[in-house]
Amino acid sequence: MTATVWGHREVEDFLIAEAALLDSWELDAWFELFAEGATYEVPQAAAPEDASPETSLFYIADDYFRLGQRVRRLKNPEAHSEFPRSVCVRVVSNVRIVKTEGNRAHVEAVFVTYRSKNEITDIFPGHHRYILETRDDGLRIVSKRSTLALNNLRPQGRVSIIL
Structure with a gap:
C-alpha cells in the first residue's frame, strides 16, 4: 500500500460537509460517510480523555450497526425526542491532522x-x-468521538441529536 498525502484543505472540507449533512437532516448521506465497522462515541461530560465505553458511562457508544439503527430511529416520526426535529447549526473549526x-x-x-x-x-x-x-471512493470515517467541553449537561439535560 502506498502512503497517502493528507491535505489539510481536503480534510477540513470533509468535516464541514459532514456538519452540513447533519444540519440539513440528510442522515442517510451522513451515515454513508462511515466505513463499515466504524464507531461513534460521545463520552459523559467531564470524562477523562482516555475514557473507554467498556469501563465508563458514555452518552453514545455506537458500533456501525447501532449507528445505523440510530439514524433510522431519528428519521422516524415516532422518535419523540426529535419529532418535530430540532433546528441545528454546527460550526467546525481548528481542524488539525495530528497523525x-x-x-x-x-x-x-x-x-x-x-x-x-x-x-x-x-x-x-x-x-x-x-x-x-482514504478509499477509492473518497474519505470515510473509521471512528468519531465527540467530547463535550462541559462539566455537566445542565441546562441541556440530554444529547438527543448527533453532534
Whole structure:
C-alpha cells in the first residue's frame, strides 16, 4: 500500500460537509460517510480523555450497526425526542491532522453545535477526534468521538441529536 498525502484543505472540507449533512437532516448521506465497522462515541461530560465505553458511562457508544439503527430511529416520526426535529447549526473549526499512518489520519477539530427546539436554544461545545481513511471512493470515517467541553449537561439535560 502506498502512503497517502493528507491535505489539510481536503480534510477540513470533509468535516464541514459532514456538519452540513447533519444540519440539513440528510442522515442517510451522513451515515454513508462511515466505513463499515466504524464507531461513534460521545463520552459523559467531564470524562477523562482516555475514557473507554467498556469501563465508563458514555452518552453514545455506537458500533456501525447501532449507528445505523440510530439514524433510522431519528428519521422516524415516532422518535419523540426529535419529532418535530430540532433546528441545528454546527460550526467546525481548528481542524488539525495530528497523525498519519498510510491511508489513515487521526484528526482533531473543535465544534459548537447550536440546537433549537421548543423555543429553547442549547449550545454543545466540544472537540471531535476522528480516524479517517482514504478509499477509492473518497474519505470515510473509521471512528468519531465527540467530547463535550462541559462539566455537566445542565441546562441541556440530554444529547438527543448527533453532534
